[in-house]
Amino acid sequence: MWWFQQGLSFLPSALVIWTSAAFIFSYITAVTLHHIDPALPYISDTGTLAPEKCLFGAMLNIAAVLCIATIYVRYKQVHALSPEENVIIKLNKAGLVLGVLSCLGLSVVANFQKTALFAAHVSGAVLTFGMGSLYMFVQTILSYQMQPKIHGKQVFWIRLLLVIWCGVSAFSMLTCSSILHSGNFGTDLEQKLHWNPEDKGYVLHMITTAAEWSMSFSFFGFFLTYIRDFQKISLRVEANLHGLTLYDTAPCPINSERTRLLSRDI
Structure with missing residues (x-):
């Protein structure tokens, strides 16, 4: 039996692979049609214009469903493993709520482009990254609470490093983005899809986009740590x-x- 045939381990694997494919295919389409610059665009820029926005929206909606399924299975697993631990029960429920809100935000980001409805798009991004980061943090605390009785320390340390990675990326993205949109580097930056090195605020833009991609990779890494856990559940x-x-x-x-x-x- 292959590893992805054991338990529900295919769920987090499918989530990461499908979401990565959504980013990659949309990026390739947007760059090929010269809708964006090849060098580190915002993730949302790869799904702003047609036809890539159709692909981006459809694939991310499916990714949101896969994410909800993964989060729910994790919730049921922790509940089954620690049925009488009050602290773990509360954290587990909080993680479920945060995870579902993050998935809702992902769907909003997919369907409301920043050039069309910027406020809705930003709200979705805040839900996706903000609630998603808190979800990772809660799950890391749960991993700490569940060691060494249910699993070893190695899983906790890996998840902790991924949470720190996510936190550093989020801080960099928020700081540089706030400075970039302070009004000192021009207006209507949310409509701008092409950047030149000579443009004012170019360095801040590149740091922001790099931090956004980095934060997404930390999410992917975190969900990949579920594979071994999910091999033990159906x-x-x-x-x-x-x-x-x-x-x-x-x-x-x-x-x-x-x-x-x-x-x-x-």
């Missing part, structure tokens, strides 16, 4: 019938039906 769906027909109103004892949803049990 989900089942259970149908509980409350009557002999779909029109019965009185409760009736009927045998439940269980169907394996994906792969094996925990």
Whole structure:
């Protein structure tokens, strides 16, 4: 049996591969059509103009669904492994909420281009990166709480390094972006898709875009750490019938039906 056939390990793998493909295909299309500069554009710039924005939006919507599925499976796994730990239960629920909000933001970013509805696009980006960073932080705390009884220290340290990487990238992006949009480097910068080295604020722009890509890579790395964990889990769906027909109103004892949803049990 291949590694991606074990448990639900294909979920985080598919999430990272699909999201990376969304970025790569949109980037190649945008550069080929000369809609953006090849050197470190904003991720959103690769999905601003047609036809790449159609590809970008469709693929990121699917990525958001994969992300929600991954986050939910992680939530169920932690809940099953630590059913009576109050601190872990609260952190686990907080992680689920933060993760879902981040996925919602990803869908908003995919469907509201910055040149069309800048406020909505920025709101989606804040949800994606802001809530996503907090989700990573909460999951890292959970990893600390669950060691060494449930898993070793190595996973915690890897996730901690990825969170630090994410934090440094986020700080750099926010700082340089705030300075760049302070008004001292021109107006309507959100409409600008082509930058020249002679342009005012070019260095800040490059640092901001590099930090944005770096932050995305830290997200990819974090979800890849789920692969080994997900090899030990599967989900089942259970149908509980409350009557002999779909029109019965009185409760009736009927045998439940269980169907394996994906792969094996925990």
